[in-house]
Every structure is written in structure tokens, then in C-alpha cells.
Amino acid sequence: MSEGEKLISINIEDEMKSSYIDYSMSVIVSRALPDVRDGLKPVHRRVLYGMYQLGILSNGPYKKSARIVGEVLGKYHPHGDVSVYDTMVRMAQKWTLRYPLIDGQGNFGSLDSDPPAAMRYTEVKMNKISEEMLTDIKKNTVDMQFNFDDSLEEPKVLPTKIPNLLINGASGIAVGMATNIPPHNLKETVDAICAYIDSDNNLSIDQIIKYIKAPDFPTGGIIYGYSGVKNSFYTGKGKIVLRAKVHIEEVHGRKSIIVDEIPYQVNKSDMISKTVNLIKNGKIDGIYQIRDESDRNGLRIVYILKHKINPNILLNKLFKQTSLQTYFNVNTIALVNGKPAKLNIKDIIQNFLNHRHDIIIRRTKYELKKCENRIHILEGFLKILGHINILIKTIKNSINRNDAHKKLIDKFELSKNQSLSILDLRLQNLTSLEQKKVKQEYEKIKKEIIYLKKILNKYYIRTEIIKKELLDIKKKYKDDRRTYIDYSGDEKNIQIEDLIENEQVVLTISHAGYIKRTSLSEYKRQGRGGIGNRGAVARTYDFFKHLLIATNHQYLLLFTEKGKCFWLRVYEIPEGSKTSKGRAIQNIINLHKNDRVNAYVLTENLTDKNYVNNYYVIMITKKGIIKKTSLECYSRPRKYGINAIVIRKGDSLLEAVLTKGNSHIFIASKKGRVIRFLEKNVRSTGRNSSGVIGISFTNKKDVVIGMICVEDNIKEKGNLLVVSENGFGKRSRLKDYRLTNRGGKGIKTINITDKTGNLFSVKYVNKQEDLMIIKKSGIMIRISISDIRIMGRSTQGVRLINLKSDDYIADVAKVHEYRI
Template sequence: MSKIESLTLEDVMGERFSRYSKSIIQERALPDIRDGLKPVQRRILYAMNKDGNTFDKAFRKSAKSVGNVMGNFHPHGDSSIYEALVRMSQDWKVREPLIEMHGNNGSMDGDPPAAMRYTEARLSKIASEMLRDIEKDTVDWVLNFDDTEYEPVVLPARFPNLLVNGSTGISAGYATDIPPHNLGEVIDAILYLQKNPNATLDDLMQFVKGPDFPTGAIVQGIDGIKKAYETGHGKIVVRSRTSIEPLKGNKSQIVITEIPYEVNKAQLVKRIDEIRLNKKVDGISEVRDQSDRNGLSIVIELKRDVDSTGILNYLFKNTDLQVSYNFNMVAISHMRPERLSLKKILVAYLEFQQEVIKKRTQYNLKKAQDRQHIVEGLIHALSILDKVIKTIRASKNRKDARDNLVKEYGFSEKQSDAIVALQLYRLTNTDVTELENEHKHLSDEINKFNKILDNPKELNRVLANELKALAKTYRNARRTEIQAEVSDIKINTDVLVPDEDVVVMVSHDGYIKRSSIRSYKASTSDDGLKDEDYPIFMEQLNARDHLFMFTNKGNLIYRPVFEIADAKWKETGEHISQTIGLDPDEEIIGTYAFNSLKENGTFLIATDDGHIKQTGFESLTPGRTYKKHAYTYEKLKTPDSRVVSIEYLPTPEAAGQLLLISKNGLALRFDVNAVPVNGGRTTGVKSMGLRGDDKVTNLQLVNENSVIALVTQRGSFKKLAIKEIPATSRARKGVMILRELKSNSHRIVDFCTIENDDQPLEVRTDHHRIHDILPADYSFGGRYSNGSFVIDVDSEGTPVSIRPKLTDLSID
């Protein structure tokens, strides 16, 4: 009767998952430190070698090899076996392919290989070195999954495959990324380490310069390589090999002949072409993949007179022409996953090869001793041949003959078996001489084997000679260039941004867009905004210009013009809050465009609670986080305070005078020079002596000949000469420019300067109505005049602003 155990889910899951984790770490995803192979790779190589599917024989169908591996050693899906087999054949993935394949085995473009029924495969010549001496008891063996035959725990791996071909894999809690290396360099390091067991990392790096990727390219960052070889973890930069070639007509082209390891070539070409199509960088006319059987070649043809180096730097930074490679050298060492330094890997391989040589020598010694024992028996038998023949003839059968020889002449059973099996033609004098020569040769071999086993120096000499011979046969030139420093990529903005004119619009509700001149001309009648929205900034700019947008809550939003969403003129564009978080009641009150970020002017900033300051342009230049965060240009005193105006003064000489008017009708005029220059995150100084709940409505730059237009909450319009307002000093109360009434007094909502009597002004109301006013139609009012009623507030709504009417742009 079965016993039912009561276990918690936590215990069951923990125990089951730990077993599963151990299994996939040891039996699936991570390579062995000794032969550098994962179990599926090891089984493929062993099964193909066992079947005689070697480099000196004809190719066989891949399906046959996969079937043998799956049926005898690896009880998993055929696709995973075939994928592992194919990867070992791809000379752009492994430095020294272990499989040779006929047919489509994939490509650098990420194309899948042909189905296994179409392709043919066999072991490569260098793969035979992985399996050499396997039949001589050099490695341990275990039963396969169904206990029908044995398979090797590890291959003899007569060359350091872990470093030469590298490895990549992900298991539970562990991942590995070991880059490929140059076989000759690694063997040189092992030979040096063999003579100098206390060698330092610097000593070993005289030989192993760094990774040697099958795809070549350039590795930058000797410090990253050194850190990786020291700790097993490090980062390097892998850069494509490129050249810039001149063409006719002052044009040029970038030619790429090597790309970083494991970069998909087709995706890389597609990405570069997308940059061309989207005009992310100006100057690329065509992108072509000209790769053929002679090698990789990607050509980027450039337009006339462009900065080819700048474009190449942009592509390095924004495509996989340059990538980071992270070392994570994890392998199974003594049945446990371990992150390994270069020296640990080399020491482990050296110790393993010493063990292989030792086991092979023991095997050869035993075989030689067994044969010598037989030869000695045959020589003795031939010396008493007549007696031996007489004894055999007198025997009943073969077993009786063997027993009689053992009994009468002292032969061993093995010797007797050999004598009984001796063929008659071997009884000549010639054969006796051959046996004596063989005996002498076997004695020499036995002495040699004993010498190797008894003397570690002799064993190391044998190993060194074999490694040297292997290096001589398979050594090839380094493909990857190592550069000590990581290049600092500097991208000229002129490369990124096309030198083209565009129309930029910012709306009252916070929508922003840039459109081509062509799109603007085609649809000037439809600006794409909602009915209640309207433009507050609309200018023809260059794509290389810079836009500063100031909000009434003291926030500055910066955008390079080329980064503003490109939209058709009849489209709305993007809302600024999509990238910058603004409050629902926050408005853009001033927008300015500049040719560069090195202007010398100042911004004049006024708040409704009576503060004012100047802030230098350099104090408001954008930081790195401008795309996500607004910059504070005015520190407001209270949550209810608002910025009412911001003016840009290009030079100190252009300053002149400023005018402030309060809601209650007080006006104050004084010199701009009276306003000190402060930083961005400051409030400023007192601008006007406000009383009670009075607030500043606006600020305007004026001179002695200026004329202002103001509008009140009752719909009254007034035109006033600036001479009516005396110039005084900062922080005064100001003079009254309205006549106070006993009831329902006028309150100023906004004012502006009149540049031209024939330029219309537009008054906007809280009902989203627009009322146009032509200043020429109105005469000047005195200081104590309340102006003329022009707006019916009952039908049109209460005025909220007055400003010169934006007209369509004049574009050639």
C-alpha cells in the first residue's frame, strides 16, 4: 500500500526546481571547461566519429547524423540537435568549424539553414583533434539514457576548444558568453604556462591579445579585456572595419568590410537604410549590400560635400556598426558552474591534457606489455617447435592443446592461445627474426612509456611537442584587430540635421509641429488646430535652430527644431505634454527661436505678483534631460503666482525701457537696466508696489515714441501714448491710467504695444471668440480715459488677451 506524504508546495517546488536547474546547468546550457562543449555538441561529435562520418570520408545526410544522436545519446527534439550541428559549421559563428556542411547552412543575414533532409555533413579535420585518442581510455565513460551503450563524459579535446571557439548559453541562474580566440595564440600561452606555472595575467596576455572573432572587425578597450581575463567579466567595444573612399563629383562612400560578431547583416543594412529614409542624418544617398562569395561588402554612398566622418560616427553610435560585447566566462568546472579567469581556463585545460597523456600512455603501456608477453611466448615456441607440434598433434582439440602447452612447457594461457592460432607460414626463420625485432621494439616502447609515467617533465615534453605540432598544422593569422583605447565618438550636429527651412508652430493649447515649406504652402488655410485653439508662435526656421518655450508656471521647455515632430501642416502635431509633464492649467506664454546655444543676450521675466529679473541666456541652456524634464527659469513665490511676460534682449544696448500695467490700472515705466541679472532658479526683485489683490497684467518693452493698446474686462479698448506715463524708477506704485468709477470699474486684462496702426490687433475672449481691432480707426485716449467699448461682453464673452494678429508667413 503506497504511503501518501503531506508536503508543502514550497518544499516540493524548491526540490523539483533545484533538480531541474542542476540538470540544465550541467546537461544542457553550459560548456565543460575541459573540452569547451555542451552535452549536445559532444554527443554530435562522438556519434559522427563513431559512425565514421569523418573529414576523410564522403559527406552524409545531416538527418542521418541527427537521427543517430537522438536515438542513441540525446533524447530531445531533432531541431535542437540540428541547430547545434549547424552552428558548429558556421564559419561566421565559430572560429574553427568542427563540422563541414554541404548545402545551405544559414547566413550572416539570419537566414535559416535548409532542412536536415537536404544538407550533408561530416566532421572537419580539426574536429578529429577533439576526438583523437578517445579509444585509448583517455576519458571517463557513462551509460547513455537507456543503458544500451556508453558515451564519453568529456572529449580528449587535443586543442583548447573552449577559448578557440568560445561559447554562449543561458541556464537557470547562469549565463555564459565566452568569445572566440586565436588557436595559435592560446596554444602559445599554454606552452608558456607549462614552463612558468606562476605566470601572471600580463605574462599570458603577451600571447592571448584578446578575442579573435571569426568575423574580424576591431576590438577596442584593453582595460575591458584585462578585466575580463582577470575576473571572467568585462566589457569591450567591437567596431566594424570601415573605409571612406572618394568618388567622382566630390562625392564619397563608406565601405564596410567586416562587422561585429553575431550582428545580423541584413538587419544592420535595413537599419542604416531606415536612417536614410527618415532623414535622421543628412547626406546618405544609397545603401547597398554588395556581399558575395569574395567577402562581405556594405556600401553607403554619400551625397556631395558632406561630412563623411561625421556620418560614420553617427552610424557607429546609432546602429550595430559598433556594439558592446560583455564577457561572462562561465563554464562547468568539477561539476559546478564557475566564472573563470583566463589563467583558470588555461590551467584547467593543461591539467586535463596532462591527464589525457597519462591515461593514453598507461593504455599504450598495457597494450605493449600484453603484446610483448605474446611475442615472448611465440619466440620460445619456435625454439622448441618440434615438441610443440608433437604436443598439439597428440591433443584432442584446441582447448586440450592449449592446456597441454601450459602444463608441459610453462606457457601462459594467452601465449598458448597465440601458439595454437599460429599459421603454418609463420614457422619460417624470417618470422622468428621479425618477432625478435618486434620484441626489441616493444621493449623500447615500454621503456619510453614508463619514462613518461615516472617523470612529469617527460610527460610535459610529450604534451608540448603535440601542442606545437597541432599549432603548426592549424595556426592561422589573427582576424580581429585589438586597439587599446575605446574611441570617443563625437557627432557634429550639422551631420544629424539637414540644412533645410521649415515652418514651426506652437499653439496656445500646447501643440507643436514642424512642417515642410511645401506642406505649408499647400494648406495655409488649414492649420490643423482645434476650433478653440490658435497659434501663439509661427515662424519659418531652419531645422538646425533651437526653440525655447516658456510657461506661465516658470518652466522652460527646450527643443531643437529638428526634434520637433514632423507633420503635415493640416495635421495637429504633438502635444508638448507627451514628453514633458505639464499641469492642466499651465500655458506657454513666450516662444523664441535661436540659431545657436551660444547667445549673449538676457531674458526679461515678470510675474503677476510684482517680481522681475533678468536671466542670462547661458543660464538657461538645456541639460541632458531636456527631453523628459522642463527647466525652472523662474522660482515663483506662491503656488498661485504666474509669469505674465518674458522678453528677450539680444544686447544690453537694446534694453531701453519697460512698462508694467496692473489689473487696477496702475502703470509703471522705468529703465531695463534697473533690473538686476539673476540665475534661473531665482524669483528676482520687486517690480511694482502692488496693493491689495492687484496683479501685474503684462510687461512690454517701450521707448518714448511707443503707443500701447489695452483692453478691459468690460470690452473697452484704449490707445495710449507712452509719453502719458512718466518714467520713474523700479518698485514704485505707478500712475493711474484709468478713471475709477463708483461701480463696475474697468479692470485691465491685457495690453500690448502698437507697432503699426495698420496692423490689426486681435482680442480673444473666454468664449473662444476673436475680435479684430484696427488701431488706425481709434484716436488716442488720455490717462484718465476708459477708452471705447468695442466688444459686447454679453454676446462675445469677457476679453482675456490682446496682441498683434498673426499673419500668414511670407515664404519665397
């Protein structure tokens, strides 16, 4: 031991504890966890700040990645070039961040986890949205700290305008803790924060969920079930089930499962190779070939199936055994005031708003000080404007600038700054026009100071500024939700209805069996005779056939042409825009390959015994066979459907209608005839029966095109509306159709001509309702029933919709006001 040195005895246990805590806190605070305010870890923050300092903005040219890595390493983050470059790469990958913060040019890797090119080859610049995170940083809005060698300053946090922690999420492993926060949709997030502001920070998590439905991942996919999402919103911890988005189609004559989107953070090539191994090991059987047809336009993985394999059963096996279904374990831990904390969705919003208030206060103080300094100078100018000659004489008679400076202070009672500013004035600024500008500037800044002081003193003004800035962000960067939510994946005891607004929706079903639901509000009312709006884009060999108006909480009974019945909740039907094609019905129900759905019945709660025992299902076939069965018989559906009616040879089920048992039945035929008889003339039978004759035909080529059932107590309040194939239609009075016995040939309801075409649809309507017509091309028109004239039975009607020569009507539905 050297002279002057001495040994100090310490407890090894205490030293280990102290050293471990110091190390763990260093990792937690300086590397692994994001700050709740800007949602960034230190390395992400340093990359953005380094690019900002270099002026590599979104409107400028790309710069080599190596240049930014060198800047960040040399000035702020001495932890190795790999850590900085890897961070930059992730910030530029569209499949990693929901809203990428860096715009990359070059090879930045792929969904197959291919490595990016070396930093000397790639180029980057800031994305426009990341500039919103650095706005006002030069206005003393955030605290600065010294870098690692105390030679420069860097921000402790960015003055972000965007709620980055929510929209981009974060993940990291610290010492003894980890964080895994999913990304969310920017539009939904901003709407939730604005609603939170409007409620005076009193919005409950239940109410927040109405705006932020669930996480929204950059790779899309499906969130299967909702319990994990709800737990994560309430507690900051939850297990979210993610599924690939798939559809079934034929490829080279074989049924194939097509994967359009994969779950977040799944390695595509890894998933395919592991699936191949499962096939080789005999754990998955039925796949003939797997092809990766992904390209720059999107992802497409094709599982071509062997013959006679049920694609739905195989798909369930793939979900169970491969990465087509994964889990995202939410663990929302972030730094709050420099300390790690577990946060729920409300905590994150509150902390972000606190940060924004702090930024606005500091920005306002900076701008106020700047205005006060300027108005002080302008007050000096105003003092000398009326004494220009004296000013010039004083300056002229001064020995030097110093002497003039002192004389001006004494003569005009000016401050040092005012005197120096006057001495710096150019002579052209002493003209009468320039003097007027000084007075105008003085009044303008005076008003600005009053406003800035109001911002500092009034909390509600700051909240309005925050809200306005958020709405501007939403307007610039909003996009549609990518991840679909499938609520049906939850346990039976979860009340999905509590999470879904019971709004009116339009259900459309194509000829090829694609189904979707769209909010009714997307379809605006038009006048009679219009051309309609684009409703949906079907495939070239497909067209849209059925249109129903429903509410999300209703039940949908699906009846096939061969007499089977299936069961769905309306909210379980995939949601789509007006122009999307929807999802194949066979992906939702276990439909036989040689069968198709022809009829649909909307009902209320099928678990309510009083309800199901008081209603009947009336079915009609194309050949005029009618059958009546209690709704109770269809209230307990099975996975593979149940028998609804026995179909006779050469016939098929056409339509099904829900009644209360006391209706007047109207059956319409293709050749323009309608029969009316009482429902009581059709006795109720069980599911396994075929029914009785409802209408007879004079023409062998005639078939039934529709049936309506009108309740006895409202029989004279509405009208019978008919629509022909070529877009003609009219209303007729019900009393024009006399009551007859079941099985008759009916009477004329429309004058069939080459101009009108055959009868296509029959509806029971009243003038308060609307009519929706969809063409084969997908164009829809919504018109008011009151715009359609009441005419006699033997007339041809008026034109309801214009049709091109290669187009025709696919379906007709009525819209009524639904009271929730």
C-alpha cells in the first residue's frame, strides 16, 4: 500500500446492493424505458435531435446514415455505432412503427428480417410528423442537460405535439422490468384526448374506449377477442390475441388460404419455414403447396390445399400451431418524472396533457419576454419620433457613439437598450411612413402581450390551444385503422354489446358470397332517377346481390338455397368501407361447397324465450311453396347449421320473413302477378317439413321473386312497392289487392314490357322510409319513398334509377328510422 493510502472496511452485501441499484437505474432511465411525455428512449431522442441540429428536415435532401450516426455518437450517445444505426433503421421501417419518424432511402430490411444495408449505403431525412416533436424547441420549452463530456447540451425531453407513446408504442427490456406498449391509430387517439379535454379531464376509461377501440398495428391483421385489450386499457397489462387476415379463394382449381396481413412482429419467412417443418413432421396435413407471392405492392402468402380439405378446419389448425396467431403481451411501463411507473390509458393521456400545458406555458413566457423586449424598444422609438430634428442635432454634435449614447439617455430619458437601438436606426426609418409602421407594430405587440398573459393566467385557453394543435395534427396525418377487431373471439360471459355502438349498418352480400357491414351514415339520400354513389367494388366475375339494413346488436339468420339455417351476430360480420368487397361467407360459417346463402332474417335477442315463442319464420321457394315455422325452432343453431326446410327436387329456397303470426301475405312472381292471403291459412310445422302451395303459375317460366308479410293491424297504413329489372318502380295501395285463398294465381301488379323488364322486387313501404337500390356494378342509390308516385296496378311505373346497357339491378332494400 502506498504512503498516504488507507483501507476502508465495507460490507460486501451493502456494496453489492448499492452497485446493483445504481446500474439498474442507469439502464432503466438512460436506455430501456421511454419517457411518458414524448414516448422516446434517450437514443431515439438523440437521433432526432442530432438530425434537427444538422438541418436534415423533411423538405431537404437525404443525407448518408453514417453522417447522422457519427453526429449522434460524437456528441450525445457514446454506446457504439450499431446501437444508433439499428435505432435509425427501426424508426424508418413501415412495418415496425405505425407512424415512422424517419424517411429512409435504400435497403432498410424487410418483413423477413433481412438485415439492412450498411450505413454508408443508406440515406435518411426526418419525416414530417417527427418535426412536430421538435417544434418550439428553441423557445426554452424543455429543460436541457449536458452531454456525456459536458461540452454540449441536449434536451431531456422533446416538446412533442403528437402523443407518440400511444401512436407508436414502445418496447424495451430493463433490469428487473420490461415495457411493451402497442401502437394506436392517430385519429382515434386525438379524438380521445380532445374528448378528455372537453370533459375537464373527467373522462372514464369506459368512455375513452369508445374513441380508442384497440391498438392499431402497422402490419394490420386482426385482434381476436377484446378482453386482453380491455385489461390493458384498465390496468396497463393484458394479453392481446393477434391473427393474420386471410381469405379463401381458388388457385389453379384448388381451394387456397390466402394470407393478406400477418400479425405484428412476425417474421414472414420464419413462419413459412416452421409451417413447412410441421407439414413434414405430420402435425399439419392437407396443404399441397405454400407460396410466398409478396412483392412491393403488398403481402400475399398462398397455402394451396389438397382436394376435399375443409379450408376452415385447416385454418383453425394453422392458427393454433403457427404464427398466423400470436400474442402481444401489453406491459405499459414508462418513465414518469424520471421514475418507472405502470400506466393505464388514462394515465398516459393525462401525463401527455400535463406535458403540453408545461410546453405552452414555457413557450408563452418566452414569447412574452420577446414581445416585452420589443415593445420596450418601440417605446423608445415613439419617444423620439416627435423630436427627429433634436435627435439628429444631438447625434451630430456628439464626439463619438459612446457620447451620443449617453446624451440620448439623458435628453430623452431612455434606457441603455432603447438608446442603442435608436443609434442603430437607418435614416430611411425616420420617414413618416416608417413612423406609422412603428406605431402599428407597437399596437399589435401590445395586443399580443395581453393575449399571452391571458394564456398564462387562464387554464381553459391553454386547453383550447392544445386541442386546436391536436386537431391540426389529426388533419395532417390521420389515416384509416389497419387492424380489424373481431369481438367474437372472447369468452361467452363477456358482453360484447357494451363495447359496440348499436348503430344502423348496411349489410351487402355478393353473388359469389362475400359479405360486409358498413355504417348507414356513409350513404347519403338522393333524388329519384339519380345514378347513385359507388357502393362497392366487386371482382370482375362477381356482383352484389343482397342488401339489408340492420343494427349491430341484431342477430342474422342465414338460410341456404338447400334449406339449411346458420346463425350470426351482425357485429361479427366484418366491417368494410363502401368500396371494399367484404369477406367470404364460407370463412365465417361452415357452408357446404355446393350450397349458398339465399335468404336472410334479422331478429332481436334469440335467447329471450318470450320473443322467440311469439314470432314465426315464413319461407317461400322459387316454385311457390310456402312454409311457416316458430322462430323458437331456429334459436339454437349448431356449428354446421340446422335443417330449416325440406326442399323438393328442382326447387330452391328464395326468401324468409319474420312475422308475428297475424300477417297478410303477398307473394309476387317474375311475370308481374301478386297473390294476397292470410297467414292463418298456413299452419305452423316443424323444421323438417317442406310446406304447402302458396301461389300457382299460368306461365311455366314464371317463378317467385319475392314475398312480404304485412301485420294485420297496420295493413292500410303502407303501400306495396314494386321494382322492375330495368329500374322502373311504383307504389300501389294495399286495398287494390283483394284477399284470396292460398294457392291461387294472383292478379297483375305491374305492366310488364320490354322497357320495364320482368318484375324484380316487391316491398312493403311507407312514405317515411327510404329505398336503397344496388346495381351489379356496385353503384348504390338511396331515395325517399315519398318521391315515388302511387299508381294503379296495371301501370308500368316511373324510372327510379338509370342503368347503363351492361348493368342491371342486383338488389333492393328499404331503410327505416331505428330507435335505440
